[in-house]
Amino acid sequence: MENTAPQLFKVTIDNIEVEVAPGTTILQAARQIGSHVAPPAMCYYTSLKGTGGKCRACLVKVTAGSAKDPRPMPKLVPSCITTVQDGMIVENTVNEQVLETRKGVVEFLLINHPLDCPICDQAGECHLQDFAFEHGRGTQRYEEERRTFEREDIGPYIQLHMNRCILCYRCVFTAEQLTNKRVHGVLNRGDHAEISTYISKAIDNDFSGNMIDVCPVGALTDKTFRFKQRVWFTKPVTAHRDCEHEKCSGKVTLWYKGEDVLRVTGRKNEWGEVTEFICNTCRFDKKKTSDWVIEGPAKVSHHSVISANHYEKKAIPEFGFKQAAQQYKQIDDLPVQLPEGEKKPVGIVVRPDSK
Amino acid sequence: MKLTNRAKQIDNSPMTVAERLYIPAIATGLGITIKHFFKKKATINYPEEQRPFSSIFRGLHVLKRDEQGRERCTACGLCAVACPAEAISMTAAERKPGEEKLYREEKYAAVYEINMLRCIFCGLCEEACPKAAIFLQPDKIAPAFVDREQVIFGKDRLVEKMDDRATTGIQKYTGVKS
Numbered sequence: 080m081e082n083t084a085p086q087l088f089k090v091t092i093d094n095i096e097v098e099v100a101p102g103t104t105i106l107q108a109a110r111q112i113g114s115h116v117a118p119p120a121m122c123y124y125t126s127l128k129g130t131g132g133k134c135r136a137c138l139v140k141v142t143a144g145s146a147k148d149p150r151p152m153p154k155l156v157p158s159c160i161t162t163v164q165d166g167m168i169v170e171n172t173v174n175e176q177v178l179e180t181r182k183g184v185v186e187f188l189l190i191n192h193p194l195d196c197p198i199c200d201q202a203g204e205c206h207l208q209d210f211a212f213e214h215g216r217g218t219q220r221y222e223e224e225r226r227t228f229e230r231e232d233i234g235p236y237i238q239l240h241m242n243r244c245i246l247c248y249r250c251v252f253t254a255e256q257l258t259n260k261r262v263h264g265v266l267n268r269g270d271h272a273e274i275s276t277y278i279s280k281a282i283d284n285d286f287s288g289n290m291i292d293v294c295p296v297g298a299l300t301d302k303t304f305r306f307k308q309r310v311w312f313t314k315p316v317t318a319h320r321d322c323e324h325e326k327c328s329g330k331v332t333l334w335y336k337g338e339d340v341l342r343v344t345g346r347k348n349e350w351g352e353v354t355e356f357i358c359n360t361c362r363f364d365k366k367k368t369s370d371w372v373i374e375g376p377a378k379v380s381h382h383s384v385i386s387a388n389h390y391e392k393k394a395i396p397e398f399g400f401k402q403a404a405q406q407y408k409q410i411d412d413l414p415v416q417l418p419e420g421e422k423k424p425v426g427i428v429v430r431p432d433s434k
Numbered sequence: 435m436k437l438t439n440r441a442k443q444i445d446n447s448p449m450t451v452a453e454r455l456y457i458p459a460i461a462t463g464l465g466i467t468i469k470h471f472f473k474k475k476a477t478i479n480y481p482e483e484q485r486p487f488s489s490i491f492r493g494l495h496v497l498k499r500d501e502q503g504r505e506r507c508t509a510c511g512l513c514a515v516a517c518p519a520e521a522i523s524m525t526a527a528e529r530k531p532g533e534e535k536l537y538r539e540e541k542y543a544a545v546y547e548i549n550m551l552r553c554i555f556c557g558l559c560e561e562a563c564p565k566a567a568i569f570l571q572p573d574k575i576a577p578a579f580v581d582r583e584q585v586i587f588g589k590d591r592l593v594e595k596m597d598d599r600a601t602t603g604i605q606k607y608t609g610v611k612s
Contacts, residue, residue, distance in 0.1 A: 197510030197564050198541045306526045306541050311513035387515050 201297030
């Protein structure tokens with residue numbers, strides 16, 4: 080009988096071998112290895128079908144197409160929409176050409192992007208900020224006038240800053256796939272392309288708030304959180320509630336400042352992607368601690384500015400306590416004679432975080 | 435470890451007759467005292483006389499205005515996150531139509547407070563500021579206070595007055611005035 084079990088493809092990314100199922104993209108294979116080899120992605124979004132291939136942030140070099148045809152691919156390929164072949168060899172961070180190209184990609188994405196990070200509410204959790212910081216040159220050669228738009232109110236909850244948009248189309252796919260009627264999209268072509276609603280229509284769908292989460296930049300921001308607080312002064316806490324909406328997962332991150340919930344967002348994974356979307360009731364109307372079941376502080380990478388000045392209770396690493404307990408020596412400094420048969424008191428290590 | 439050559443070996447041997455007279459020792463001591471009468475004084479008559487500031491002195495903070503008198507601060511929070519003493523706090527607000535002459539950007543600091551007891555005058559806020567708004571003045575010392583209520587400096591004491599502008603500002607980095 081023929082073996083019908085799906086064969087795994089062997090792929091080498093940055094000299095690290097990984098076995099993945101056929102049909103996996105290079106980006107997903109790299110993400111399976113870890114964040115140190117995964118290419119950056121600005122437009123690709125795992126939970127939205129059809130995304131990817133637009134921003135060119137994830138370009139990689141394929142030095143061998145497959146085991147059967149080991150010729151290199153002539154040009155850099157977008158890893159988010161290129162599927163792997165058996166025996167494919169991919170170079171991402173080890174390839175000079177890729178790194179150089181990425182600097183160019185950053186420069187292109189920033190051509191019309193305003194330098195208003197000090198004002199923008201997305202600053203601190205902005206993918207474009209991270210991308211430019213990690214892969215950019217730090218300078219710009221563009222001298223022409225940037226295209227500018229007036230900021231637009233699309234519905235009562237969402238603010239559209241078209242200036243900041245990088246045209247990744249994520250919000251369009253979100254509206255297309257999560258809601259049954261999309262009322263916004265990309266108008267015009269080329270340099271004139273812009274995200275907008277047709278004749279200033281308001282977006283009032285139950286799931287429209289997810290556009291804020293999927294937007295990699297600050298083009299779509301939460302109006303209820305507008306200028307309330309910088310992201311890194313708020314404290315993320317994971318929580319959930321039973322939402323009546325059948326499509327809503329009810330799993331969120333609450334952003335606290337003191338006792339107040341300033342903002343509710345979907346939970347983002349380590350790639351900054353929301354996998355379980357939430358409805359607008361959860362996002363905009365439930366801003367009391369009593370509405371939620373708190374699970375605990377959200378995990379924030381210590382590289383992120385959001386973790387700045389947030390001190391965990393366990394400031395001393397665990398091994399410090401273990402070592403202290405191990406090296407503890409009983410000192411016989413009790414001059415008092417103990418009565419016959421009574422044991423000497425036992426020393427204990429008290430942890431400062433113990434209750 | 436020997437740091438200087440000034441250390442003297444302690445000698446506990448019995449004193450000679452000349453040493454026991456003490457008079458030469460007293461004369462030597464008085465000689466040192468009289469010598470100091472004719473030396474330059476180490477002190478000055480503060481506050482009538484004041485010492486010049488060092489060129490890199492970091493004194494009282496100022497929140498600068500631009501050449502049109504608009505507040506430069508946009509409440510981005512970078513000074514507060516850079517502050518190692520966590521002395522800075524702020525609340526942002528959105529600029530209303532008609533306030534364009536007051537604030538430079540569409541967001542501004544409605545409340546901006548520095549706790550002067552916490553501040554260590556390290557100047558990291560000045561370095562972090564992307565809008566060239568906060569500067570530590572090289573010619574002003576933070577005033578003394580006698581009450582804890584006076585310690586928290588709000589915008590009323592930090593924002594530069596248009597008729598008494600601070601000597602420091604963006605020219606420190608660019609050479610351009612204001």
